[in-house]
Amino acid sequence: MATVKAQVDESLRRPPKGTRDFYPEEMAARRYIEDVWRRVSIRHGFQEIDGPTFEALDLYKVKSGDEIVSQLFSFIDRGGRDLALRPEFTPTLARMVAARAAGLPRPIKWFSIPRCYRAEQPQKGRLREFMQWNVDFIGEASERSGGDKPAGAGTPARRDWSPAERAELECLAVCVDALREFGLDEKDFRIGWNHRQLLTDVLVGVFVPRERLASAFYLLDRLRKYNQAGREELYRQQGCAARERDYFEFIAQVGDHSFSAWLEQLLNKMGREGAAWRSEAGVTPESIRERGVKLEQHLSQSGLPDPCWFDCSIVRGLAYYTGWVFEITDRQGESRAIAGGGRYDQLIEMFGGPSLPAVGFGMGDVVLEILLRDRARLPRRLLPSPDVFIVNALEDSAPADRLVLELRRSQWDEARAQMVRPGLGVQQSYRGTRNIGKLLQEAAASGAKLAVILAPNEWSRNLVRLKNLADRSEKEVFLADLPAAIHAALAT
């Protein structure tokens, strides 16, 4: 063969920045993760959907604003349309729900496993192309809040919400169930929750003027990540008064605790300072406590195997979350977020649909896989194994080739319209050697449960040897009886 000069530059020999090649091992790991996601979703009664990999650029501006564009891979098609590779699935979901909302049975319980794209600077756990499991529970309202209209612009929507909420619980349950199925438990992850309205009410009541709420949320999001000096800098930047700074410092010392304990601490501090609760719209410490505790009890006493902690630092940037939010983080790592989501009651409406309440969450494959590898929780053997490995020690290769194809074929009974015998996963060696020892070694490495040995002495009597690779036992079988013998051996 003539040699050809390479036509590609060195830089073209690597996958583009922030993307991955999936060789068989990596592909098997990805499939394993996706299979768990899919299996658990279906078990919990969710149906799978998907949409286009790219959408109109404007679709992503609806909820995230213009600044999102710099973080998207966007392009213009030949008709001059602005398009973008999907950075997330929620806008597509909202579009799909809005388009058929009238005809869909409620609640709508959908999940998806889309490939998503973000033009970010890649880091550990953050790539430019990744898979993201999305689970959404749409149409199940908080009690007596279903048809609510959003409150006037400027003030967050206030509704007579009730913590007795199934959608929140189901989303959390399916998420935790998947993590459990991956072999993770409370030593590996921590569930934290917060509530937009609840937190707003507390902040306003205790120490934050309403016009400084946005700044307060921003601070809460970051307090945990900074040391003392970093926090002081933040307070200065945000123009915090001494009293605000004092409260934030107090709040920053968060650990695992219940909502009521957290609230109690704040109220005690207020009491010591002789400060008064700033009452607005009839919100009192007691009413807040009652709501928070009710939600907390609902989440923690509904059979979830893991405790849920109140965590006011979970803000989740998105403007579209309207109530409960949650985040599951890695306990041992640097609090990497494994999954996160919450309630977004106005989003479907933003995309032109009816007012439909919804709860959903996302979980990416990148952080999850790193976590599973760290904890050695990926199954040892991920590559698919054949059922049978044919070891050919005959001079001729034709009989083995014939046997391989025969065993691989399934058999369909036309008259009874049913499968009589399923095809088997069969491999044989592509090497030239007839050394049975080496071939058996290859058979064992393939992960096959059985080996069929074709060798002259037996072959001359129409016999083959059927070997169980696990316990190394073997027996002679007539060629004609082989399929039945294999199926019998596999069944045990």
Place this chain on the structure above:
RNA sequence: GUGGAUUUAGCUCAGCUGGCUAGAGCACGAGGUUGUGGUCCUCGGGGUCGCGGGUUCGAGUCCCGUAAUCCACCCCA
């Protein structure tokens, strides 16, 4: 987009302050005992030392640039 660290074979790495044809283990491939398993032995394919310049008689080693990776920012849907 900004700053820091790193880059030698497919993987993990060695290569002292510049000096023979750049190495090991694992992995991969071929073979050895005329028919039974992760062993052993032999042999082999593989590296423009990330890439490009510079200094030097001489650069894997020193200097500059650049790319990629990781980390910290920004951002986090």
